Amino acid sequence: VARPHVVIVGAGFGGIDCAKELVNEPVDVTIVDRHNFHTFQPLLYQVATAGLSSSDVAYPVRGIFQDATNVRFRTGTVTGVDFDAKRLAMADGTDLSYDTLVLALGATTNWFGVDGAAEHAFPLYGLEDAIRVRNHVITQFEHADSDARLLEGGALTFVVLGGGPTGVETAGALTELFGMVFAKDFRRLDVGAARVVLVEMTDAVLGPFSGRAQRHAREQLQRRGVDVRLGERVTAVGPDSVTLASGEVLPTRTVVWAAGVRANPLADVLDVEQGRGGRIVVTRDLRIPSHPEVFVLGDLAAIEGAGGALLPQVAQVAKQSGKYVGKHIARDRRGRTSGAFRYRDKGTMATIGRNAAVADLPLHIRLTGFVAWVAWLFLHLLYLVGFRNRLSVLVSWGWSYLTWDRGPRLIIEPVDVTSPAQANRPER
Amino acid sequence: VARPHVVIVGAGFGGIDCAKELVNEPVDVTIVDRHNFHTFQPLLYQVATAGLSSSDVAYPVRGIFQDATNVRFRTGTVTGVDFDAKRLAMADGTDLSYDTLVLALGATTNWFGVDGAAEHAFPLYGLEDAIRVRNHVITQFEHADSDARLLEGGALTFVVLGGGPTGVETAGALTELFGMVFAKDFRRLDVGAARVVLVEMTDAVLGPFSGRAQRHAREQLQRRGVDVRLGERVTAVGPDSVTLASGEVLPTRTVVWAAGVRANPLADVLDVEQGRGGRIVVTRDLRIPSHPEVFVLGDLAAIEGAGGALLPQVAQVAKQSGKYVGKHIARDRRGRTSGAFRYRDKGTMATIGRNAAVADLPLHIRLTGFVAWVAWLFLHLLYLVGFRNRLSVLVSWGWSYLTWDRGPRLIIEPVDVTSPAQANRPER
Numbered sequence: 001v002a003r004p005h006v007v008i009v010g011a012g013f014g015g016i017d018c019a020k021e022l023v024n025e026p027v028d029v030t031i032v033d034r035h036n037f038h039t040f041q042p043l044l045y046q047v048a049t050a051g052l053s054s055s056d057v058a059y060p061v062r063g064i065f066q067d068a069t070n071v072r073f074r075t076g077t078v079t080g081v082d083f084d085a086k087r088l089a090m091a092d093g094t095d096l097s098y099d100t101l102v103l104a105l106g107a108t109t110n111w112f113g114v115d116g117a118a119e120h121a122f123p124l125y126g127l128e129d130a131i132r133v134r135n136h137v138i139t140q141f142e143h144a145d146s147d148a149r150l151l152e153g154g155a156l157t158f159v160v161l162g163g164g165p166t167g168v169e170t171a172g173a174l175t176e177l178f179g180m181v182f183a184k185d186f187r188r189l190d191v192g193a194a195r196v197v198l199v200e201m202t203d204a205v206l207g208p209f210s211g212r213a214q215r216h217a218r219e220q221l222q223r224r225g226v227d228v229r230l231g232e233r234v235t236a237v238g239p240d241s242v243t244l245a246s247g248e249v250l251p252t253r254t255v256v257w258a259a260g261v262r263a264n265p266l267a268d269v270l271d272v273e274q275g276r277g278g279r280i281v282v283t284r285d286l287r288i289p290s291h292p293e294v295f296v297l298g299d300l301a302a303i304e305g306a307g308g309a310l311l312p313q314v315a316q317v318a319k320q321s322g323k324y325v326g327k328h329i330a331r332d333r334r335g336r337t338s339g340a341f342r343y344r345d346k347g348t349m350a351t352i353g354r355n356a357a358v359a360d361l362p363l364h365i366r367l368t369g370f371v372a373w374v375a376w377l378f379l380h381l382l383y384l385v386g387f388r389n390r391l392s393v394l395v396s397w398g399w400s401y402l403t404w405d406r407g408p409r410l411i412i413e414p415v416d417v418t419s420p421a422q423a424n425r426p427e428r
Numbered sequence: 429v430a431r432p433h434v435v436i437v438g439a440g441f442g443g444i445d446c447a448k449e450l451v452n453e454p455v456d457v458t459i460v461d462r463h464n465f466h467t468f469q470p471l472l473y474q475v476a477t478a479g480l481s482s483s484d485v486a487y488p489v490r491g492i493f494q495d496a497t498n499v500r501f502r503t504g505t506v507t508g509v510d511f512d513a514k515r516l517a518m519a520d521g522t523d524l525s526y527d528t529l530v531l532a533l534g535a536t537t538n539w540f541g542v543d544g545a546a547e548h549a550f551p552l553y554g555l556e557d558a559i560r561v562r563n564h565v566i567t568q569f570e571h572a573d574s575d576a577r578l579l580e581g582g583a584l585t586f587v588v589l590g591g592g593p594t595g596v597e598t599a600g601a602l603t604e605l606f607g608m609v610f611a612k613d614f615r616r617l618d619v620g621a622a623r624v625v626l627v628e629m630t631d632a633v634l635g636p637f638s639g640r641a642q643r644h645a646r647e648q649l650q651r652r653g654v655d656v657r658l659g660e661r662v663t664a665v666g667p668d669s670v671t672l673a674s675g676e677v678l679p680t681r682t683v684v685w686a687a688g689v690r691a692n693p694l695a696d697v698l699d700v701e702q703g704r705g706g707r708i709v710v711t712r713d714l715r716i717p718s719h720p721e722v723f724v725l726g727d728l729a730a731i732e733g734a735g736g737a738l739l740p741q742v743a744q745v746a747k748q749s750g751k752y753v754g755k756h757i758a759r760d761r762r763g764r765t766s767g768a769f770r771y772r773d774k775g776t777m778a779t780i781g782r783n784a785a786v787a788d789l790p791l792h793i794r795l796t797g798f799v800a801w802v803a804w805l806f807l808h809l810l811y812l813v814g815f816r817n818r819l820s821v822l823v824s825w826g827w828s829y830l831t832w833d834r835g836p837r838l839i840i841e842p843v844d845v846t847s848p849a850q851a852n853r854p855e856r
Contacts, residue, residue: 036566053482054838055835058836063837066613069615074574092574146502146503185494187497392824395819396820403816408486411465
């Protein structure tokens with residue numbers, strides 16, 4: 001009897017944790033992702049701000065499942081699903097059949113229809129995004145250093161849109177990069193003139209956090225020099241400016257878009273019911289109602305929480321729903337039923353910078369400052385995949401903490417995989 | 429009185445060591461490089477073979493000179509020199525005046541006019557080259573894993589051209605990557621069928637080394653499965669094959685070009701006398717004869733050694749000539765003369781892989797095997813710029829040695845600095 005083939009599309013938190021539950025179960029698992037690595041998204045902002053190297057936050061998927069003989073991996077881009085034939089169409093023209101399908105594709109940037117955003121703002125969702133932000137930010141300083149007049153054009157104004165954890169962490173890390181490192185790297189520049197503006201639509205940063213955490217984060221950001229604009233929206237992004245709802249136009253060449261995500265666009269072509277942000281509507285056990293052999297999890301799924309509102313698109317939900325679906329599939333194979341998915345909120349945390357973070361934990365434990373920061377460091381190290389990555393991140397963090405230095409502030413230019421000869425333009 | 433302006437073009441070994449000699453001397457120094465980082469070229473092959481992360485072998489130039497108030501840096505590409513006006517033309521349309529010029533631009537790949545080489549072979553001279561090779565090599569395995577028929581087309585045949593240290597080290601590291609890591613990552617593939625072919629024109633690998641080192645390197649390569657072809661040349665490189673002088677055609681999609689370098693092409697447009705490989709002819713104190721205020725050093729300079737032959741284009745020559753030129757300029761300022769440049773050969777080493785290296789040291793000390801390997805590790809760590817990089821490389825090497833694992837075998841796709849919106853194609 002052939003073992004059923006479980007195909008998991010997406011090697012993010014949800015897909016990986018789902019596959020882990022299926023190791024050594026009587027199924028054949030294939031994980032498909034367009035990258036050959038899993039990305040630890042919570043630390044992407046540190047890659048973007050030259051605190052960590054790209055290889056610190058990425059881990060080869062094959063490495064994770066080296067010892068799991070029933071788990072395979074292939075790189076590839078899924079372009080469509082034929083639910084009747086139970087077959088995935090791949091971008092390279094091939095297809096892939098499944099018995100059970102797990103859609104764990106995650107999300108992508110939501111531009112909310114803001115004029116010019118897709119063309120000019122920098123998303124910060126994937127590893128390439130983070131490298132692109134790092135290259136761009138350092139390049140702005142290099143340009144301003146060559147030609148100080150660029151400062152008037154906003155070369156050193158950095159606008160971060162969205163006051164959620166990603167926005168807060170990015171804004172905090174940018175000011176730290178400028179004050180701790182660039183002030184020494186660019187001695188001729190008045191690095192103090194560099195501005196970080198954090199624009200948030202609501203009247204508080206870190207919306208879902210406790211009031212205490214919100215106030216602490218805002219105070220810490222402001223103390224570190226971040227210009228926090230609450231109750232403000234962006235109406236247009238241009239190549240050298242951003243327009244706010246208040247009418248103000250900020251000259252800037254750098255708009256980091258941390259304003260929100262929407263479901264991966266594959267959801268739009270599947271002919272399935274979609275909820276808010278394009279997320280796929282699922283049953284209480286995370287299946288597509290019309291296709292019970294298809295599970296959807298994490299950021300891609302419109303999962304209702306206890307109160308009826310959709311669960312947030314965060315790592316915890318992805319991991320827990322991934323684990324749940326994996327167990328569900330394994331139980332199905334043994335003829336056992338599974339109850340509805342229940343999300344356990346283990347709390348949430350965000351870091352503002354050196355010695356400063358906020359953590360809202362269960363049992364109404366609210367941490368701020370140094371204690372929260374140490375807890376944040378510890379938990380992020382713990383959840384990083386791969387001991388080697390943990391060691392490397394620990395070394396980087398220890399080094400930065402002790403020396404006030406940063407590591408990889410490198411502008412690594414376009415790398416074209418397909419065309420080696422590109423490398424051969426005359427150099428310099 | 430204005431301090432004279434020394435412009436150093438190129439932040440490789442020569443340029444950096446030259447600038448170090450001028451720290452706190454009564455001159456203003458500007459280093460220009462098209463990258464904002466110094467690249468530790470001897471370890472590039474480890475980036476190409478997923479042993480080290482790109483940030484391990486690159487160090488920001490500004491970081492090196494953070495405490496040197498008279499040393500500035502700017503990113504930029506020099507396109508020409510007006511010797512009469514003492515002015516550099518830059519690619520961005522600006523110019524840069526100098527009183528003393530140091531040309532330390534290094535070299536670029538020499539294709540020796542081989543048909544198709546510039547289009548289809550992969551150079552391994554800069555950091556982007558190394559990342560490109562890494563991406564390409566892993567991609568070949570991913571493709572072959574998806575479609576085993578590709579093996580017949582040479583998808584897993586890797587041809588390294590040139591039996592010098594770079595070629596030997598790359599060939600050795602590739603076999604190790606395949607045997608140690610990919611054999612576990614790609615369980616469905618017959619990784620043993622992957623071939624590494626090292627093609628060398630002369631009748632020995634490691635030409636300038638002792639006979640003992642040459643034999644040891646060749647034996648170690650062969651024992652590790654490298655197909656060493658001596659006395660063989662390449663006559664054409666195509667997208668899916670390489671043609672040898674013997675008439676044999678090897679199907680392959682990967683030709684790593686370690687066959688040689690020539691002077692940076694800027695040398696060709698300066699209207700100065702050039703020697704072999706386009707290198708600029710210099711006086712015994714490394715000036716351009718017709719322009720005594722212009723020094724040339726390292727790979728770019730045709731420096732005669734004691735026997736009359738040109739010195740090799742290696743790190744040692746670049747470092748020593750850089751240091752010499754820096755001291756020379758400092759002495760000039762104090763009205764002191766300088767003798768001719770004298771190169772001191774401190775020996776040469778190359779590593780084949782785990783526990784295997786060769787080292788020819790002064791006083792006829794010849795090391796092979798484990799001892800040479802430890803010496804190689806130690807010296808490369810010592811010469812790496814930046815304690816943080818040393819720590820990170822030490823951790824990587826320690827990890828790989830103890831676990832037989834490799835780190836960053838990541839395919840990180842094209843990063844376009846100029847166009848953020850590229851990131852926003854629908855994902856997957």
